[in-house]
Amino acid sequence: MKKLIIFLLVFVSLPTFARSFSIEMIIFKRNVEPSQINESWPQDLEPISFERAFSYRDSNLMSQHRAGLLPSGYYNLNRQYQALERHAGFKPLVHVAWSQNDRGESTSPIFHIQAGEDFSDKFAPDGRSLKEIAKDGTPTSIEKEPLYELDGTVQVYVQHYLYLKTNLDLRIPGQNEVVLQDSVIDPSNEDNDEDVQVGNLEPVKPKVEVQDFLNSYRMQQKRKIRSGEVHYLDNPFLGVIINIRKL
Numbered sequence: 212m213k214k215l216i217i218f219l220l221v222f223v224s225l226p227t228f229a230r231s232f233s234i235e236m237i238i239f240k241r242n243v244e245p246s247q248i249n250e251s252w253p254q255d256l257e258p259i260s261f262e263r264a265f266s267y268r269d270s271n272l273m274s275q276h277r278a279g280l281l282p283s284g285y286y287n288l289n290r291q292y293q294a295l296e297r298h299a300g301f302k303p304l305v306h307v308a309w310s311q312n313d314r315g316e317s318t319s320p321i322f323h324i325q326a327g328e329d330f331s332d333k334f335a336p337d338g339r340s341l342k343e344i345a346k347d348g349t350p351t352s353i354e355k356e357p358l359y360e361l362d363g364t365v366q367v368y369v370q371h372y373l374y375l376k377t378n379l380d381l382r383i384p385g386q387n388e389v390v391l392q393d394s395v396i397d398p399s400n401e402d403n404d405e406d407v408q409v410g411n412l413e414p415v416k417p418k419v420e421v422q423d424f425l426n427s428y429r430m431q432q433k434r435k436i437r438s439g440e441v442h443y444l445d446n447p448f449l450g451v452i453i454n455i456r457k458l
Contacts, residue, residue, distance in 0.1 A: 230312065230313045230457060230458075231310055231311070231312055231313075231457070231458040232310065232311060232312075232313065232367070232373075232438065232455050232456065232457060232458060233281055233285050233308060233309075233310050233455070233456050233457075233458050234308065234309055234310070234311065234367055234453065234454075234455050235281075235285070235286055235287060235288050235307070235308040235453065235454045235455075236305065236306075236307055236308070236365070236451065236452070236453045236454075237288055237291060237292055237295070237303060237305065237306050237451070237452040237453075238303075238304050238305040238324065238326070238361065238379070238449065238450070238451050239295050239301050239302060239303040239304055239305075239449070239450050239451075239452075240301070240302045240304060240327075240360075240361070240381055240448060240449055240450075241300060241301060241447065241448055241449070241450065242299065242300050242301060242302055243300075243447065243448065245383060245385055245426065245428070245448075248447045248448075250447060252426075252428055253429075254387075254426075256380070256427055256429055259362070259363050259364060259378050259380065260364075261323055261364065263321050264321040264322065264323040264364050265320070265321075265322070265323055266322070266323050266325070267280060267307060267309055267322050268280075273309070273320075276311070276320040277311065277312050278309055278310060278311040278312075278320050279309060279310050280307070280308070280309050281308040281309055281310055285308050286306075286308055287454055287456075288306070288441070288452060288454055291441075291452055292306050301450070304326040304327050304360070304361050305324060305326045305361070310458060311367065313369040313373075314368060314369065315368055315369060315370060316366070316368040316370060316374075316376075319366055319367065319368035319369070320366070321364050321365075321366045322364060322365050322366070323363075323364055324361060324362070324363055324364065324365055324379065325357065325359040325361065325362050326359060326360065326361045327359055327360025327361045328359070328360040329357050329358060329359055329360075330358045330359075330360065330382060330384070330425055331355040331356065331357055331358040332355070333384070333423075333425075334358060334384070334423075334424075334425035336356070336358060338387075338424050338425040338426065338427065339422075339424065339425075340422060340423040340424065340425075342423070343422050343423065358382070358425070359382070360381065360382050361379060361380070361381055361382075361449075362379070362380050362382070363377070363378050363379030363380050363429075363430075364376075364377075364378045364379070365377050365378075365379070365451075367436070367455065372435050372436070372437075373435070373436040373437070373438060373455055374433060374434065374435055374436060375432075375433070375434050375436050375442070375444070375451075375453055376432070376433045377430050377431065377432050377433075377444065377451060378429070378430075378431050379429065379430045379431075379449060380427045380428070380429050381427070381428045381429075381430070381448050381449050382425050382426070382427050382428075383425070383426050383428065383448070384423065384424075384425055384426075385423075385424055385425075385426045386421050386422065386423055386424055387421070387422060387424035387426070388419050388420070388421055428446075428447075428448045428449070430444070430445075430446050430448070430449045430451070432444055432446075436453065436455055438455045438456055438457055439455075439456055439457075440454070441453070441454045442454070
């Protein structure tokens, strides 16, 4: 009996080993003109938070978070990637696989995703054209940070079920209407013609100019994922294919 008690005490004191998963993900863009999409998109987006986020290319941080990149032998979505690459309507931007433990949302690694073309030589981080900024006399010779076509975060975590959370911006060069000047009538101005009836005044329109602009289109989704299955998320501009398997 004494030996049984000792065995149980030792067994209970052993660490609980978390499950590990292999996660393979493809992120691709749709080659469509925003003008062809019959949806309204917010212009003033809140900046994406990169708190706790890091690149999956950083091996030291990956190791600290008990995660690691996986070699090509673990890839199961090569056929889907090749099909996207051959199709004129799509452009794959990311294809990566990694392993991680089944942690909750507060401790699971958050990956900073950056891919595609770098627009920092043409646009400012707020989307304005560097040429238009130069016209205003604002210096643009400061050191520029990369401004990638795809920028944001992805996170896989466990909360009774597996979840994928995406917060990704796709940047597409386009044009925006910019209000240059507002016309305001000052009722206190003595030079105003008192005989003019307000009801007869024509509306005063602000001066608007069309300028080059780097527009952002966000994919902000949260999806429950079943391990062993291939899942697909999308919006009119971006798509994500993900496959999670137990290791």
